[in-house]
Amino acid sequence: MKNLNGLLNISYPIIQAPMLGVTTPSMVAAVSNSGGLGSLPVGGLSPEKTITLIRETKARTNRPFAVNLFAHSVETRVSEEDLRKMENYLRKLQEKYRLPFQHKALSDYHFYNHLDQIDILLDENIPVVSFTFGLPETQIIEQLKEQGIKVIGTATSVKEAKLLDHAGVDAITAQGIEAGGHRGSFIPGEPLPQVGLISLVPQIVDAVTVPVIAAGGLFDHRTIRAAFALGAEGAQLGSYFIAAEESEANEGYKECLLHSNDTSTELTRAFSGKWARGIRNSFMEEMNNSALNIPYYTYQNSLTTALRAYGKSNGINDIISMWAGQSASQSKRGSTENLFRELIAQIQNQSNPIF
């Protein structure tokens, strides 16, 4: 079996995590051009936006990069009463910021998922496709693989990893509880897996037949060496790149991240309805104390969109989702290329480098 570098046609087994709302085509290209694997997040975006971002990335690099999709099925269990109560709650907040409010009927919600985007990825002949939030259909995995496209799935438990392995993915990202952003967990009706990376990686490595990529809390030669010692063949870093020049995160988010510490983040459903790790802020706290039932993803995500967009463009950290992992304070300013090269140099300057 090929190692991860051979499989993905990269020089270093370091992957820049897809981060919707943060990763830009320039960030992806900077990592891929430097010998790692950049990942372009397009989960939940319209087909038109998906094509635009892919073409912008292709214009900046000839090296392999991944495109990342959300493989979730659209949730139908939503209660209209919960939606109405949440709308009323958010309406008051929007009024505080003088934001116009528009009631949405259940029939007004429209969500995209991987099924709306997969033909684009096939047509564009993307080298690597990564999935989170679900188990992609076997037929889709086969279609991608028949075209020589490598497929990566995300697991947060051994059970999920085995399902992905059985479905035929080429590699599995093991996402520890330290990780920033949404949990990739996808088995309905089970308690949310909350396994730390040190437990997760070796147990997944022993249970599957494909290379494992570790994700969650990694930021330097020590943390990456630890992941490799546990059997990972690749390391995926997200938060490390959030304060980079090419990041779409606004200045307030970057500052908050750089001044955070190991206990600044928590898991929340407040912004999107799906569990995700971010820097604690007053919106999260108020939602915890509201006793409201938070509508499931992606209804809640849609309900908070206007507020988050306003917060992002006006630098109001209290109402934006500042997704970040437990090592977020180790993020650094600088160009993505320099951040990536510093990391590689640090790893290779060790007396016994891992690669």
Ligand SMILES: Cc1cc2nc3c(=O)[nH]c(=O)nc-3n(C[C@H](O)[C@H](O)[C@H](O)COP(=O)(O)O)c2cc1C
């Ligand atoms: C801001 C942000 C957005 C994210 N968006 C995505 C996404 O769109 N798709 C995905 O598969 N993972 C997403 N993730 C999770 C990352 O892929 C990865 O698991 C995580 O960043 C690793 O942990 P770290 O942040 O501690 O490095 C996101 C993470 C962050 C911090």
